Amino acid sequence: MDRILEPLNDKQREAVLFTDGPLLVLAGAGSGKTRVITHRFAYLLREKRLQPSNILAVTFTNKAAGEMKERITQLTGLDTSTAWVRTFHSMGVLILRKHAEEIGYPRDFVIYDDTDSRGLVKSIMKESGINTDVYNPSSIAEKISRIKESLQSPEDFVKQIESEMDEKVALIYQSYEKALRRNRAFDFSDLITIPIYIFKKNNKVLSYYQSLWHYVMVDEFQDTNKAQYEMIKLIGSVHKNICVVGDDDQSIYGWRGANYDHIYDFRDRYNAKVILLEQNYRSSRVILEVAHAVVEKIPGRMDKKLWTQESSGEKVFLINALTDKEEANYVVSRIDSLLEEYDYKDFAIFYRTNAQSRLFEEELLVRNIPYRIFGGQKFYARKEIKDILAYIKLIIDPFDSASFERIINVPKRKIGEVALEKLKKVASDGKTSFIDILLNVEKNPSLSRLPFEALKELGRILEELREEKEKLTPMSFVKILIDAIGYKSYITSFDEDGLDRWSNVEELINSIKEYEDDNPGALITDYVNDITLQSSADEIEADDSRNYVSLMTLHNAKGLEFPVVFICGLVDGLLPHASSLYSARDIEEERRLFYVGITRAMKILHLSYSESRMKYGELLYQNPSPFLNDIPEEFVEEVDLFKEKKDIFGWQSKIRKKEEEDIDDIEGNGELKIVEDISDIKVGDKVYHHLFGKGKVAAITKNFVTIDFKDYGKKVISGNFLSNIEVVSS
DNA sequence: TAATCCTTTCTTTTT
DNA sequence: GAAAGGATTA
Numbered sequence: 001m002d003r004i005l006e007p008l009n010d011k012q013r014e015a016v017l018f019t020d021g022p023l024l025v026l027a028g029a030g031s032g033k034t035r036v037i038t039h040r041f042a043y044l045l046r047e048k049r050l051q052p053s054n055i056l057a058v059t060f061t062n063k064a065a066g067e068m069k070e071r072i073t074q075l076t077g078l079d080t081s082t083a084w085v086r087t088f089h090s091m092g093v094l095i096l097r098k099h100a101e102e103i104g105y106p107r108d109f110v111i112y113d114d115t116d117s118r119g120l121v122k123s124i125m126k127e128s129g130i131n132t133d134v135y136n137p138s139s140i141a142e143k144i145s146r147i148k149e150s151l152q153s154p155e156d157f158v159k160q161i162e163s164e165m166d167e168k169v170a171l172i173y174q175s176y177e178k179a180l181r182r183n184r185a186f187d188f189s190d191l192i193t194i195p196i197y198i199f200k201k202n203n204k205v206l207s208y209y210q211s212l213w214h215y216v217m218v219d220e221f222q223d224t225n226k227a228q229y230e231m232i233k234l235i236g237s238v239h240k241n242i243c244v245v246g247d248d249d250q251s252i253y254g255w256r257g258a259n260y261d262h263i264y265d266f267r268d269r270y271n272a273k274v275i276l277l278e279q280n281y282r283s284s285r286v287i288l289e290v291a292h293a294v295v296e297k298i299p300g301r302m303d304k305k306l307w308t309q310e311s312s313g314e315k316v317f318l319i320n321a322l323t324d325k326e327e328a329n330y331v332v333s334r335i336d337s338l339l340e341e342y343d344y345k346d347f348a349i350f351y352r353t354n355a356q357s358r359l360f361e362e363e364l365l366v367r368n369i370p371y372r373i374f375g376g377q378k379f380y381a382r383k384e385i386k387d388i389l390a391y392i393k394l395i396i397d398p399f400d401s402a403s404f405e406r407i408i409n410v411p412k413r414k415i416g417e418v419a420l421e422k423l424k425k426v427a428s429d430g431k432t433s434f435i436d437i438l439l440n441v442e443k444n445p446s447l448s449r450l451p452f453e454a455l456k457e458l459g460r461i462l463e464e465l466r467e468e469k470e471k472l473t474p475m476s477f478v479k480i481l482i483d484a485i486g487y488k489s490y491i492t493s494f495d496e497d498g499l500d501r502w503s504n505v506e507e508l509i510n511s512i513k514e515y516e517d518d519n520p521g522a523l524i525t526d527y528v529n530d531i532t533l534q535s536s537a538d539e540i541e542a543d544d545s546r547n548y549v550s551l552m553t554l555h556n557a558k559g560l561e562f563p564v565v566f567i568c569g570l571v572d573g574l575l576p577h578a579s580s581l582y583s584a585r586d587i588e589e590e591r592r593l594f595y596v597g598i599t600r601a602m603k604i605l606h607l608s609y610s611e612s613r614m615k616y617g618e619l620l621y622q623n624p625s626p627f628l629n630d631i632p633e634e635f636v637e638e639v640d641l642f643k644e645k646k647d648i649f650g651w652q653s654k655i656r657k658k659e660e661e662d663i664d665d666i667e668g669n670g671e672l673k674i675v676e677d678i679s680d681i682k683v684g685d686k687v688y689h690h691l692f693g694k695g696k697v698a699a700i701t702k703n704f705v706t707i708d709f710k711d712y713g714k715k716v717i718s719g720n721f722l723s724n725i726e727v728v729s730s
Numbered sequence: 731t732a733a734t735c736c737t738t739t740c741t742t743t744t745t
Numbered sequence: 746g747a748a749a750g751g752a753t754t755a
Contacts, residue, residue, distance in 0.1 A: 087745070252743080352742070375743090415731090577743080578742090579743095614746095615741095
């Protein structure tokens, strides 16, 4: 009858009905959080007779925003295209588009992602003579965005310098901001902090939005950073109809500046109504017990415990393998054997770092099991894609030095380091765009020795497309561009992968076509901005459209659920990650990450670890994750892939023994000798490799050995890693 | 200036 | 084992 209120449990309904005034919904994993937000949105529309544009709902991923919108449409039958269901960042872009010019920012701007920001920081460091070996550009860039997101200007930060590092950061921060403005670029932090600046500076703008959005909702509130929280406070400061939904147990983005204390601050500052959602609709009882055992060790967390009406379910499998390879092999064979009961789409493999995906990928390939790896930013990080995007960015923003640098000699125009420096120098006044410089090269005496025909031609192409960019569809824009610069012939002859690279460019064109169809009337500018704000979480499809096993990091797993889950590589150093060991707060975050992974599982959960793993091509011994000790035995079924008893052999000797067994297996076995120098082997030698097993030397060059492995095919081994190889002396 | 070859470093997670 | 940086040679 009432499809908005009927499907809700008492607590959920309470949260939906409490519309006016500050509300904190503490929503445990799998407790119907999204349902509360969407139903609340729908309820507000119906009860308060509001336009969809009068409610703001903020999320962190485009995917979450898209799904919410769709759900609201289903619930209300209303057109929600004007509804403000967006990510913080895309909301920021809209505000900047509309108001940036009013306070002296440019209308045509580009967005720098983290890679761009890091690159800018790096070049600033080089210019100002700061050693990039002593100070890591990535951590400096990260530090700068933390400072920006805590709303401190370079001048503010200078006042609280505490170390030599801070001093450098302050210096770089200042130049970095100048460079961003000169390039007419905004970084990710700017997308939040500059709208705040606009709100504070121009009260009219702020009150416009305050009266536009009668109600404000924030999803995943534990993930907000200071700037994001500030923005919500500003927008809601008049009516205070702010509803935040979150879970302190699922706070895993502290390293990105998120602070779950915002939950407690919100509760106290606004004296908010608090509603606790503790009924879980996802997991078996055993899985919830295990999850709770892991997370309850965190001091100071809000005390809550998920419960379910479901049965206990199967015990959690705890798998102990010899090597990471064996671990992956077991996981995939287990998937294979469960395929009688489950579909591909029901399985997920989670790990701490993207690099861990490789072994699982190899095993899945062997068994012909369809899979997809999420994350890793692969496609847009490719050279050929970045080249084209840099061209587009430069056309949109002819002041963008980063894009200019990238493309000025792509395809080759005989511009090297020296020529580039000259060109950049001319642009450094911040008033001359790179297109203008190109069009007028021959008039500038300092550029007299440059190959000006090619440069002028480039200038003309860019200028023409710039004039046309609002008249062309994104696809025709890109096609004209690629054609005009002769990119196809350049890239196909670039290296031996030229044809593959070109097919990636074709794939890019396809994706632009798709974008065009999904967003009628959108321009190339919109496309570039949107894909910059796209995250790996956005790619993950709804389960009914999947037909593959999903592989992803634990971070990417948040918000998802799968009937059968594998959490792999549960060893000390990976989870908790070695880089977290200096701070108790970081280790707690690792623990929550584990918790997030566990609570994704609906029916069967596997936890696996191995005694050893390959790192940088070298064998590394490791201990099980200390978090495993917190799981009560009664919920666990152990699968020990070793035949021997642990107390008889130490684990290192077990590895040795397994290797010996494998080696015994080599045909025509002779004495084994560790390879110390490349001259110890010759083509045709039988070898044993610690990772890849048996093989035959196929080719030798000065510093590399190609080995044809029985199980892995041909692989090139660097001369640095010869110690992993043993040769059979004949 | 550009291509090639070799050496070094690096890995945490990402809007 | 990849990617980026550096040195060397054409």
